[in-house]
Each structure stands twice: as C-alpha cells, then as structure tokens.
Amino acid sequence: MAVAGVLTLLAVAYLVVDLGADAGDDDAVAEAEPQAQEAAGAVATTTPSSSVPSGRGVSTVAAPDRAGVTLPVGPVGEFLPAATSGGTVGTGPVRTYDVEVEAATGVDPVGFAGAVEAILADPRSWIADGSVAFQRVPEGGSFTVTLATPPTTDQICLPLNTAGILSCREGDRVIINLTRWLEGTTDWDGSLEDYRAMVINHEVGHALGHGHLGCPGPGQLAPVMMQQTKGLDGCVGNPWPFPGP
Numbered sequence: 001m002a003v004a005g006v007l008t009l010l011a012v013a014y015l016v017v018d019l020g021a022d023a024g025d026d027d028a029v030a031e032a033e034p035q036a037q038e039a040a041g042a043v044a045t046t047t048p049s050s051s052v053p054s055g056r057g058v059s060t061v062a063a064p065d066r067a068g069v070t071l072p073v074g075p076v077g078e079f080l081p082a083a084t085s086g087g088t089v090g091t092g093p094v095r096t097y098d099v100e101v102e103a104a105t106g107v108d109p110v111g112f113a114g115a116v117e118a119i120l121a122d123p124r125s126w127i128a129d130g131s132v133a134f135q136r137v138p139e140g141g142s143f144t145v146t147l148a149t150p151p152t153t154d155q156i157c158l159p160l161n162t163a164g165i166l167s168c169r170e171g172d173r174v175i176i177n178l179t180r181w182l183e184g185t186t187d188w189d190g191s192l193e194d195y196r197a198m199v200i201n202h203e204v205g206h207a208l209g210h211g212h213l214g215c216p217g218p219g220q221l222a223p224v225m226m227q228q229t230k231g232l233d234g235c236v237g238n239p240w241p242f243p244g245p
C-alpha cells in the first residue's frame with residue numbers, strides 16, 4: 001500500500017507537469033535540458049534527519065527523472081542534515097536556518113551547507129542593509145535550505161510546477177533542484193557560481209517575505225527577486241540583493 005501511495009504521488013506530480021501549467025516559481029521556462037551528469041561524490045552516511053515532513057517526498061522507488069540525471073545514488077526522500085553550526089553573519093535581527101541534503105543526491109551536506117553559508121555571508125547578500133542577520137544551526141532553523149533531486153523537488157513544491165528543473169520556496173523550506181545546482185542553466189549567461197548565488201539569494205528572499213520584482217529599466221541590474229532566467233526584459237543579470245555600485 002505504501003508503494004501504491006508513492007506511485008500515486010508521483011503520478012499526480014507528473015500529471016501536473018504534463019498539463020503544462022507553468023506555476024513554477026523560479027528559474028527558467030520548463031524546457032528539456034539534455035544532460036548526462038553524475039551526481040558528485042559518495043553517498044553521505046550521516047544519520048537521517050527526523051524533521052522530514054510526513055508525506056513529502058518520501059519514496060523508496062527510483063523515480064523517473066525528467067532532466068536526465070542518473071538517480072538515485074542514495075535513498076530518495078531521506079534527508080541528511082548538515083548537523084553543524086555556522087557563525088552569525090550580519091548585524092540585524094537573527095534568522096536561523098538549517099541545511100539538509102536529500103541522500104539520493106549523493107552530495108555532502110556539510111559541503112552544500114558551506115556553499116549556502118558563504119553566499120548568505122557575502123556583503124552583497126541580504127545582510128547588507130542591516131535588516132537581517134543569519135545563523136546556520138544544525139537543525140530546526142526558522143527556515144531550511146534543502147538540496148533535492150528533481151523528482152523530490154517536484155513533489156515538495158506542489159502545487160507549484162517545478163517540472164523537474166526548477167527550484168522553489170514552500171513554506172519555511174527553500175528547495176534547490178540538484179540539476180540546476182550542479183549545472184546551472186543555459187538561460188543564465190553568467191558563471192555557475194553566480195547562478196548558485198542568484199538562486200539561493202532569490203529563494204531565501206522569498207523565505208524573508210520578499211515577492212517578485214520586475215526590471216526597473218533597460219540596462220539596469222536586475223533585482224535579485226526578478227525571475228531572471230525567465231527573461232531579463234532589458235536588465236542585466238544580477239545574483240545579489242545589494243550588488244553595490
């Protein structure tokens with residue numbers, strides 16, 4: 001019965017995709033991106049998190065993958081917390097956050113947490129105006145940054161249609177799609193490093209309560225809360241909330 005339930009969940013997820021409703025929050029339009037990548041690294045062996053929401057992305061079957069990533073390399077729907085702390089960055093009111101990685105991604109949770117932490121600690125990120133400070137905690141933060149496989153991202157992000165390639169923010173959870181994290185997208189003409197900064201800043205921006213913005217004018221830097229990989233509308237791509245002069 002459990003397997004049947006999982007299959008039903010997957011069927012619902014892909015039905016939504018197939019209907020073509022583009023409610024996906026961020027990143028590119030849902031085009032096919034032929035890819036032949038290997039998820040990097042060995043499967044982490046950290047104790048699974050006990051904070052996995054019930055009914056969210058729980059599966060023990062190899063879900064079909066729309067983006068061509070070879071999955072899974074570890075248990076699907078099992079999330080591994082980074083389980084380490086970071087320092088507080090910024091001078092504003094502290095927002096705690098924790099980081100977790102789906103085991104099936106094969107990505108080291110501590111390494112991913114370090115990358116997220118470096119982005120949020122950058123002086124061009126949300127801490128720049130003193131309105132917020134960040135502290136990474138082992139578990140139970142005010143929001144969670146999750147790296148997940150495309151099928152799991154699709155499940156967690158419902159009813160948004162992430163179509164196997166997009167990332168989203170769902171409640172207090174920021175879900176980053178593994179494929180995009182590893183490869184970026186051809187709809188972003190900057191570096192992979194900048195793409196990662198853009199998607200983390202954008203989705204964390206949602207967790208902080210920020211909505212979408214449009215291009216303020218031709219030739220200007222795009223606001224980080226613009227859905228930049230869906231079109232720049234004359235703006236210049238920008239991964240930072242406060243890019244400076």
Ligand SMILES: [Zn+2]
Nearest residue numbers: 025026202212
């Ligand atoms: Zn968005």
